[in-house]
Amino acid sequence: MESVLAFCFAVAIAPLLPAVIQKTKAYFAGKQGPPLLINYYTMIKLFKKGSVYSTSTSFVFKLGPVVGFSTSLMMLLYFPMAEVAPIFSFHGDVLILFYLMGLGRFFTILAALDTASPFEGMGAAREAFFSTLAEMTIFAILILFFKLTGSLSFYEFFSGDQAIDLMGEYSALLILVVVGLYVVMLTENSRVPVDDPATHLELTMIHEAMILDHSGPDLALIEMGAWFKLLFYSGFLARLIDPFHAENVIVNGLLFYAVVTFIYISIGVVESITARYKMPQVPKFILTPFILVFFVIILSMGVMQ
Amino acid sequence: MANIMHIQNNERFNRANIPHLGFDSFRKELLDLAAKGGQIVQFFAYEDQGTYKLLAVMRQINKLFVTGCNAPDNFESLTADSEKFHMFEREIGEQYGLKAEGHPWLKMVRYHKNYTGKKDVFGNDYSEDIPGKYPYFTVEGETVHEVAVGPVHAGIIEPGHFRFQCCGERVFHLEIQLGYQHRGVEKLLQTVPFKRLPIIAETIAGDTTIGHSLCQAQAIEALADLKVDEGASIVRTIALEMERIANHIGDLGALSLDVAFNPPAAYFGRIRGEYLNLSQILGGNRFGRGLVRPGGVTHVMGDEQKQLLRDKLAELTPEVEHVNDLIFSAPSVRGRFDGTGTVTYANAEKIGLVGYAGRACGLPYDARVTFPTECYGDLPANQNKKIDGDVCSRATVRREEIMHSTVLINTLLDRSEEAASYIPQEVELAPDSFVVSINEGWRGEVSHCLLTDAKGDILRYKVKDPSFHNWTGLALSLRDTGISDFPLCNKSFNLSYCGFDI
Numbered sequence: 191m192e193s194v195l196a197f198c199f200a201v202a203i204a205p206l207l208p209a210v211i212q213k214t215k216a217y218f219a220g221k222q223g224p225p226l227l228i229n230y231y232t233m234i235k236l237f238k239k240g241s242v243y244s245t246s247t248s249f250v251f252k253l254g255p256v257v258g259f260s261t262s263l264m265m266l267l268y269f270p271m272a273e274v275a276p277i278f279s280f281h282g283d284v285l286i287l288f289y290l291m292g293l294g295r296f297f298t299i300l301a302a303l304d305t306a307s308p309f310e311g312m313g314a315a316r317e318a319f320f321s322t323l324a325e326m327t328i329f330a331i332l333i334l335f336f337k338l339t340g341s342l343s344f345y346e347f348f349s350g351d352q353a354i355d356l357m358g359e360y361s362a363l364l365i366l367v368v369v370g371l372y373v374v375m376l377t378e379n380s381r382v383p384v385d386d387p388a389t390h391l392e393l394t395m396i397h398e399a400m401i402l403d404h405s406g407p408d409l410a411l412i413e414m415g416a417w418f419k420l421l422f423y424s425g426f427l428a429r430l431i432d433p434f435h436a437e438n439v440i441v442n443g444l445l446f447y448a449v450v451t452f453i454y455i456s457i458g459v460v461e462s463i464t465a466r467y468k469m470p471q472v473p474k475f476i477l478t479p480f481i482l483v484f485f486v487i488i489l490s491m492g493v494m495q
Numbered sequence: 496m497a498n499i500m501h502i503q504n505n506e507r508f509n510r511a512n513i514p515h516l517g518f519d520s521f522r523k524e525l526l527d528l529a530a531k532g533g534q535i536v537q538f539f540a541y542e543d544q545g546t547y548k549l550l551a552v553m554r555q556i557n558k559l560f561v562t563g564c565n566a567p568d569n570f571e572s573l574t575a576d577s578e579k580f581h582m583f584e585r586e587i588g589e590q591y592g593l594k595a596e597g598h599p600w601l602k603m604v605r606y607h608k609n610y611t612g613k614k615d616v617f618g619n620d621y622s623e624d625i626p627g628k629y630p631y632f633t634v635e636g637e638t639v640h641e642v643a644v645g646p647v648h649a650g651i652i653e654p655g656h657f658r659f660q661c662c663g664e665r666v667f668h669l670e671i672q673l674g675y676q677h678r679g680v681e682k683l684l685q686t687v688p689f690k691r692l693p694i695i696a697e698t699i700a701g702d703t704t705i706g707h708s709l710c711q712a713q714a715i716e717a718l719a720d721l722k723v724d725e726g727a728s729i730v731r732t733i734a735l736e737m738e739r740i741a742n743h744i745g746d747l748g749a750l751s752l753d754v755a756f757n758p759p760a761a762y763f764g765r766i767r768g769e770y771l772n773l774s775q776i777l778g779g780n781r782f783g784r785g786l787v788r789p790g791g792v793t794h795v796m797g798d799e800q801k802q803l804l805r806d807k808l809a810e811l812t813p814e815v816e817h818v819n820d821l822i823f824s825a826p827s828v829r830g831r832f833d834g835t836g837t838v839t840y841a842n843a844e845k846i847g848l849v850g851y852a853g854r855a856c857g858l859p860y861d862a863r864v865t866f867p868t869e870c871y872g873d874l875p876a877n878q879n880k881k882i883d884g885d886v887c888s889r890a891t892v893r894r895e896e897i898m899h900s901t902v903l904i905n906t907l908l909d910r911s912e913e914a915a916s917y918i919p920q921e922v923e924l925a926p927d928s929f930v931v932s933i934n935e936g937w938r939g940e941v942s943h944c945l946l947t948d949a950k951g952d953i954l955r956y957k958v959k960d961p962s963f964h965n966w967t968g969l970a971l972s973l974r975d976t977g978i979s980d981f982p983l984c985n986k987s988f989n990l991s992y993c994g995f996d997i
Binding site: 215218219220221308309311312315382383386388389390391392393394461462463464465466467468469470471 | 640641757765
């Protein structure tokens with residue numbers, strides 16, 4: 191029961207949090223920013239609309255948003271938000287999860303290529319390249335966590351005797367992992383300095399370029415998928431850095447989401463104080479955390495022996 | 496008579512005094528001058544009593560030259576020997592059906608029927624819908640792909656078509672096709688009643704209102720022997736500098752927005768508005784409309800306005816400095832600006848870049864210094880030191896010019912002359928005359944050239960916006976650059992579409 195409620199709460203709050211980023215950026219720019227509920231309004235607006243399909247597209251184009259949305263939603267099913275056991279959990283679920291994400295991306299890319307627009311092809315190429323690089327870091331982190339906990343399940347990473355805890359035995363190492371995961375989060379969710387979610391310039395877009403032709407409910411599904419994904423990554427990060435632990439489930443949940451909100455605000459701050467990198471510099475930026483995490487793995491070997 | 500005549504900016508000449516050569520010596524004369532570093536100010540065709548003639552105004556260091564000839568229907572292209580004539584010959588072909596033989600890329604400029612009824616040079620049939628014969632330069636090969644952008648763009652931007660030949664992210668070549676906003680301004684200026692001329696000049700390019708209306712006013716003043724008093728000159732100069740500041744500030748904000756660095760974009764958006772409001776105090780319109788008229792200015796600047804301007808400038812200048820520091824001190828912004836979209840000095844010279852784009856490449860030409868009009872003769876010049884030809888240089892030139900213009904305005908505000916009130920008067924243009932007028936608009940050299948016929952009516956009105964030179968510069972800056980840097984390069988030039996399309 192708790193698991194289901196935690197899942198529903200995560201789904202419900204996912205559209206709210208990105209508005210926090212917008213508010214933060216607006217604060218830095220001396221503006222008022224959109225209302226906090228902006229994304230709910232956008233959803234309602236988009237679902238009321240119809241979708242426009244180009245005559246040159248096939249069923250693949252319609253499949254993209256659906257698969258993308260459902261895979262992102264599934265991530266939340268497996269992830270233990272706020273220390274509550276997830277709905278599904280088994281040994282090896284992390285692997286399934288990241289490959290599900292890969293599946294979602296695969297279909298988004300296919301849908302983009304299906305439009306035959308030069309922008310979308312370009313965006314797809316960039317997305318495929320950059321996310322491949324980011325994947326190396328993710329799997330390095332999973333290898334490390336497997337080494338530390340002997341488990342391949344999200345729930346077990348953060349529970350039991352061997353649980354990963356920033357206050358624990360490997361705290362110094364975990365700080366590097368947090369940095370690495372933060373960079374991966376920025377990359378995977380197309381945030382500055384890798385991508386610019388606010389730009390209108392097709393030629394510089396990465397993720398946005400792929401979804402230029404989607405409209406109405408399709409676009410709504412894509413947007414929601416993106417919010418779930420961002421919530422998943424910041425939840426993952428929050429579980430690593432969350433210093434609080436309360437016995438009461440609700441208090442614990444509130445503390446957890448406070449940390450998550452803090453992470454969202456930090457994204458807003460990063461976006462306000464840095465410009466985007468030049469495209470050729472982005473791979474270096476994405477590969478840096480891989481090197482960090484790889485270094486951590488080497489260090490952890492020394493510690494274990 | 497010499498083959499080429501030395502003239503002054505805004506100086507009226509009898510057309511009979513302009514050297515009239517045979518085409519071959521005309522061609523040789525221009526190419527010689529171009530080889531010696533001369534640049535083209537105006538090069539166009541016109542009809543005079545049934546014959547077609549060519550006229551060229553060129554500048555070399557600080558001198559202006561003019562020469563002309565009868566135009567053969569087919570003439571040997573000058574572009575074949577010097578790239579500087581490239582766009583001009585295409586324009587001549589389009590407007591008058593005179594074909595430059597041996598032109599390496601003879602393609603229409605704005606897609607319209609020629610004025611003369613001659614056979615179309617490009618083989619287009621204008622009764623058909625666009626696209627007609629729209630050849631694009633293509634690169635062939637397995638890994639080469641083509642990206643077409645526009646003419647309808649995302650965001651607030653004028654229509655223009657950009658065709659990239661790419662290999663992955665790398666751009667081999669960019670071709671820019673404009674003309675979507677062709678309104679026939681030149682034809683219009685020759686036909687409308689005289690009092691409407693300033694209103695049309697103001698709308699040639701909405702962001703260069705003062706630049707174009709000033710050129711026109713000066714040309715007409717020269718043709719009609721009108722004198723402008725010192726006070727009106729001061730107002731005109733301040734208006735031109737105010738236009739420069741507002742546009743440069745808007746551009747710097749947009750540049751920082753394009754690299755996803757939001758705060759300065761928001762601040763500069765607001766500050767630009769403040770400068771536009773100052774223009775309103777000066778001339779009653781935020782965009783400088785209705786201020787400059789042949790013979791003077793419509794708004795007298797009194798002590799009250801002067802004080803308002805002074806106070807507001809004193810308040811805004813530190814803010815502008817502060818935001819500029821924010822942009823130029825952010826390492827991530829420098830990482831984007833530095834070395835992006837470089838146009839080499841050699842290329843800039845070859846195609847004759849003007850304005851800040853030229854100055855960022857090390858071409859020092861500034862019409863305010865070289866051919867001063869109004870109050871510029873006794874005002875100090877700005878010398879920019881960053882001349883790498885990249886986005887950063889173009890941004891830095893703007894930053895310096897904002898400060899320089901502020902100093903100029905403050906200097907002028909301290910002068911005591913007051914403009915006489917403007918009274919519209921019937922003017923008569925001198926017959927059979929020629930005048931060329933050059934001003935440094937915020938984007939670069941704006942030039943109007945007027946020819947009158949025996950009755951004193953306008954025979955040919957030629958308008959040239961700096962964008963006519965500089966679009967080629969944007970295309971060159973993209974060579975071997977990532978396609979994702981195009982919007983940034985484009986913004987760093989920020990050229991006018993409608994000024995080009997006229």
